[in-house]
Amino acid sequence: MRIANLGMIVMTTLQTSSVRKRAVNLTLNEDIVAKALTPNLSAVVESLLTAILCRDSVQS
Numbered sequence: 001m002r003i004a005n006l007g008m009i010v011m012t013t014l015q016t017s018s019v020r021k022r023a024v025n026l027t028l029n030e031d032i033v034a035k036a037l038t039p040n041l042s043a044v045v046e047s048l049l050t051a052i053l054c055r056d057s058v059q060s
Contacts, residue, residue, distance in 0.1 A: 026045070038044050 033041065
């Protein structure tokens with residue numbers, strides 16, 4: 001059975017601040033990171049990853 005609002009469920013689940021988080025290793029281009037204009041790169045990456053997962057769940 002396919003859930004029509006899976007993207008919203010994923011986004012809501014991933015953006016909930018009470019969700020337990022754990023450290024992960026991520027390799028990024030040093031020049032790109034050095035140019036980042038945000039004090040919280042982790043939050044930006046998490047937000048972008050959430051958007052990608054939601055987009056992909058809607059497309060599949």
